[in-house]
């Protein structure tokens with residue numbers, strides 16, 4: 156018996172940080188996926204290997220513990236998401252689990268949500284249960300909340316449903332957007348990871364020190380995110396790109412930019428991107444460039460920094476293979 160499930164990573168297009176203050180955001184699922192394959196094994200143990208991260212080990216549900224066989228502590232984190240996912244499915248039997256990960260970790264691309272959603276889907280199916288998408292998304296969000304302490308439902312929703320979502324004010328609704336616009340994105344990735352918690356805290360402090368200015372910035376992000384939603388629905392590439400550039404400027408004003416990210420953002424524009432900005436928490440991590448007709452050029456330019464890859468919107472969310 157063998158079951159494989161996969162789920163996509165995500166990119167935040169507009170509204171990161173402002174979303175923490177109840178402002179809207181827009182995010183897409185991308186065609187970089189986590190593949191989780193479950194097979195039975197003779198004994199009752201649960202063994203996991205993630206060759207892409209050079210990590211493997213045993214998940215002990217009773218003792219709520221991960222015992223590493225290979226790999227370091229940072230990468231152990233990924234196995235904790237899997238442990239918490241399997242706990243929620245009450246899986247009793249022994250399993251060998253193999254993960255192929257095409258989503259880089261620590262880049263703000265939702266690798267933990269992709270693994271969590273794919274694990275929940277694969278292990279449930281392996282146990283003869285077909286979870287609904289709602290249940291899958293809910294359980295995955297619970298896992299992220301438990302492991303991280305705080306998490307918006309953006310990542311797990313996109314990994315489950317795919318497509319593009321508009322997260323409305325106060326996060327009370329995740330609205331899927333029907334989109335006809337081509338969305339060729341290039342991600343420029345740096346291995347210097349920003350710490351999301353610390354960056355969120357730094358914006359909070361800046362807002363405390365300069366409330367009038369920061370509140371206006373957050374209101375501006377809200378306005379441009381709503382404009383971007385319209386630009387997407389109206390297939391207006393130029394406006395969409397310009398709004399990305401404005402959002403980048405405001406993220407800089409919030410204090411989450413770095414010299415390196417800035418250089419990458421400008422290099423992408425010079426290579427022909429219609430828009431480019433930080434994506435996710437900033438302070439390191441990734442930038443995205445929107446580059447209709449210029450994907451190759453922008454990729455070549457961003458590859459001179461550290462690493463770049465092409466990412467397209469994935470309409471496909473979690474999937475059993």
Ligand code: PMV
Nearest residue numbers: 171172174263307351435436
């Ligand atoms: O870098 P990521 O994907 O963890 O994105 C963080 C997005 C923030 O708005 C900065 C925080 C949040 O919880 O929404």
